[in-house]
Amino acid sequence: MAAINDLLRQIPDASLRSRLEQEFARLSKNKKFGLVFEEHIPECTPLYDVPVKRGSTVARKTGHINDIYTVVKLDGDTALCRNKATGDTLTIPLTELVSVAQFGEPIFPMLQPIASVENAPDSSLWHTLIEADNYHALQLLEYLYPKKVDCIYIDPPYNTGARDWKYNNDYVDSSDNWRHSKWLSMMQKRLRIAKRILADDGVLIVTIDDNEHAHLTMLLNEIFPDRKLFSVPIQHNPRGTQGEKFAVTHETAIFVVSKTSEIYKKSHLGGEISNFRKWGNQSKRSQTARATTFYPVIVDAELNIVKFGDVLPLDEHPEGANVKIGDYIYVYPIDSQGIERKWRYSKKNEDEVLPFLRAVNNSGTIEIHIQRESENTKTIWTDPLYNAEEYGTKMINSMLDTTFSYPKSLYAVHDALWHVVSGKPNALIVDFFAGSGTTLHAVNLLNIEDNGNRRCILVTNNEVSDAESKALQKKGYQPGDLEWEKHGICRSVTWPRTKYSILGRRDDGTVLTGEYFTNQIVTKEVDRSFYQLGFIENPTELTTSTKKQLVSLLRDKEGKTQLPQTLVKTDTKFIVSEKHSASILFDVNAVDAWLEALEDQDHIIDFYIVVKETGKFKEIKSRISDLLGPINVTSQVKRPMSDGFPANVEYFKLGFLDKNSVSLGRQFREILPLLWLKSGAIGQRPEISSDEEPEMLILPQNGFAVLVDETKYAEFAEKISEEDNIKVVYFVTYSEEAFREMTAGIKINNTYQLYRDYIDNFVLGSRRDS
Incomplete structure (x- = not known):
């Protein structure tokens, strides 16, 4: 029934339209439902970079995006258009039209490179920022990473009624009787695709406030019936938002967890972590007749504890607290004054104690810390670092010339991710409601803390705020204009924040001030x-x-x-x-x-x-x-923001290809960034320097190869057999039999047929999603 609202607006007879609207309003008041919501008129996406041609599906840039026309004829600067709903024809200036993609129609996405930042030239890790409507971006991610994403973290619009999100290109506010239904319809479409990219042991995290928490919980249970939900209130505003009767201080993170998902336990600083070495006047090695507590703890180059070494005889003394032997470091309980002391536990307790030890580099000296067993993750989080005003708003405002409403605390996102991927140093993390880009920022902080290689993909549109939209329209600008687009969230907030936080400085050369709190710790002795x-x-x-x-x-x-x-x-x-x-x-x-x-x-x-x-x-x-x-005091290590992060990012805008050109294989250059991403986004993105399509590409630095001309197969197979780093191969061929034969002739498991795999994914996917 909710779709009737949109259909009523298309009735040309004003009197009839008004009568029907009144009658429908009366009937809708009797509507009673729990999680029963309308699918609504399918969503449409404006495609500002797609040229308007004869036969194009279009809408007015400033009208309702679902008021759709078909272009019958082009005549200079105008187009003769037929309204799909009413059949009426009218002439509209081309400057007022935008091509649209309707929900359920096959789309063939490509990625247009916009910018990049490289602050880790020796690293093969590249993050990705995609400027796009997240529905079509998710369709692309399903082609790139089916069942391969370790964590999806999203912070969707909270639907407060404050005109902060759009459905079918129209802002939804508190006057819309169907705003909850539209929100659920919007979320359902995206979560269904998100489910298909999430690994079996992956975890979905959704943050939300009380406006949609109950509805969202029911929706998630419906879409993920085989998973368990955990709702974690996070105190993000200690002072509270002064509402009616209550001051709201929290939002909620919902963790959607499978039976095989790992939720990592986190120990907090304080009494839980201390030096494994004893101290005090009973701690000296010389004060014991049995030397069972003086032995080396053997650590490898990555600070992993391998095992306990043999107990040293009383008359044997190591050269210092850290002794390098081969590829390993032997750590002894010797303090900063060179006094030989004892470990807290004897050698015989190795199996019991080893799981709770970790090696820490404390100003160049390797120390062994003992950490008592952690409790399960609590379901209420109140750390002061989760304050969104202090560690969200103020942090972004200090970086950028613009402001962003209600950003997450960097540390609230960091800790949510930590519980899911701290044990997965090569995790793939996706956020398709990226907003200001906090998730990628948090992933970089995670990586620097434990030398991880986690990769993040952000997706956000380039919407301008409601207030900015009105101001720009008054100046004569329309969506798609350069002046309009530069005020959008992706270009004015997400990308600058990403770039500045990685480089540690702004475009004008001024350095970022402030410090990050990290999970790294340092221990020092104090009286x-x-x-x-x-x-x-x-x-x-x-x-x-x-x-x-x-x-x-x-x-x-x-x-x-x-x-x-x-x-x-x-x-x-x-x-x-x-x-x-x-x-x-x-x-x-x-x-x-x-x-x-x-x-x-x-x-x-x-x-x-x-x-x-x-x-x-x-x-x-x-x-x-x-x-x-003395006592050992453990404190967090802080990282200057000016140090930036050793990370690389590619920034793309989602575009769309002509189906016929793709089928004929004429758009290899446009497809190449997708192949790079599908192969793991390893190394600097490859580009074709000449205008002519290559016969083949052998890219060991990127981990993949492409055979474009199948008549060159023998030469291609010989070349890739000489490379150890090729993990993915793409064959451009129309013949499935030829594809199978070529695949059988190489010793690489991950092979794909172009453009068959690509086309089938979006044709079949669109049918399934509709």
């Missing part, structure tokens, strides 16, 4: 804190009540109470607790018992001593320092 409470006249006469009052005054740097008063008993002389990081001595006469209780209590960092004499305080402080030694 424990000691406090003399010398204001008490008679410490030995303290009452239980006075001790409780004294304990209530002890606060950490954040102002939180360090010790509960319930730990104070009638005859308490000191407090030592395994649950608290502070300890207090009320009676200096009990110092020996206090020190005995403190042994191995490495977690205690703050010590309060009730004593008037400064000399006595210093003596006790010295004894505790000898007993426990």
Whole structure:
């Protein structure tokens, strides 16, 4: 029924149209439904770069995109057009027309190179930004990467009613009675194709707010019935958006997970990570008769821990904390002062302990850290780094001359991706609602943290905002004009952000300021804190009540109470607790018992001593320092934004080819970027330098080869047999039999028939999607 709204607008009789609209409005008020929504009139996409010809399907640039015409005849600067719905004909200036692609029609996409940035010339990894309507881009991605995407992260329009998204080229606002239905129809079409590119163990992440959360959950359950959904509220606005009755502080990330999907556990900084080496006066190697805790932890060049080495005899001493032997580094428990100490666990605990160890490069010295087993990922995220204003809006505004509404926090996206691909260093990640480009930014941060090689594909249209659209129209500009397009999101926000963040500087040469928080950590030794409470006249006469009052005054740097008063008993002389990081001595006469209780209590960092004499305080402080030694403080490593990222990106605009030309094989040059992407986007994108079509292309630096002239097969087969890096081969041939014979004659598994595979994908795909 919802499609009637669009059809009613096409009735030329104004009186009849008005009567029918009133009647339909009355009937629609009685409509009751849960997740029952209309398919609506099929979506149409304006193709501003496709020339208008006789027979073209067109619409007015400033009219309804689904008010469609067929071009009957061209006459100079005008076109005689027939309305497909009414059959009426009229003459329209060519400058007012745009070619359109209707939903369900076969389209044959190509990628027009727009720009690129290369900041890692020695890397074969190339990200991709595609300026396009995401529906047609998804059709292309299905051809390129069927069942190959490890993670899809999308942040679709939230449908708040604020005219921030379009359906059929018209902004949808709160006055549209069918806005929820249109939103679901739009999402359904895209999610169906997204499902076909997602790997069996891949994960889909969708962020959404409460406007469509319930509807989206039902839709996802319908499209992915064999997967499980986890909704994770993320506090992205701690102050809250002042709404009616409640201040909204969160949005939700929905994780769509299969049985084989891996959700990686994340340990937070603090008590969970510490040095595997012991410290304190009982930590020296010389203080044990059995040397079972002095052995090398063997690490490879990639900082992977291989195993524990043999225990060293007491009379054998390594040359230092790190000893290189062959391709491996032998790490010993020797501190920065050169003192031989002990590991926390003996050699016999290797199998039990090894999974929780990791090697860390701390200013050139390899250290071994132990990390307690992490809990499963929590379903409520409240990290201050998820603040979208601080780490989204302000970050983008500091980079660009323009502003962007409601960008994600870089770290909220980073952590969502981390849980899905941290164990997949070569993961392929897709975002087809790319917006400002946060996802690619986050992938670059992930890669720099663990030397990963993850690749990201962004898809976004080049829409201008509603306000900008009106302003540009007043100046006489139309969609497709250069002045109009340069204000679009892809060209004014997504691409500049991508380029600047990679290079660490803007086009004018000014460097980016600020720092990134990373998952990398650094550990350093610092002294424990000691406090003399010398204001008490008679410490030995303290009452239980006075001790409780004294304990209530002890606060950490954040102002939180360090010790509960319930730990104070009638005859308490000191407090030592395994649950608290502070300890207090009320009676200096009990110092020996206090020190005995403190042994191995490495977690205690703050010590309060009730004593008037400064000399006595210093003596006790010295004894505790000898007993426990310094503490290892673990902190996050920050990365200057001016350092950029070692990454490369190609920026394309989606275009469309003539079906007949593709069938005849006349557009190889236009197809070549697709072949590069389908082969893994390895190395710098190849280009054909001459105007003539080559007989063959052998591209080991890109990992693929193409035989264009099948009469040259013997020469082609011999050449690729001499190359080790060719993983994909394309044969241009009309004969399936010839394709099978040529495939059988080479030792490469991934072969494709051009242009048969290409054409079939979009013809069959369009039929299926319609």
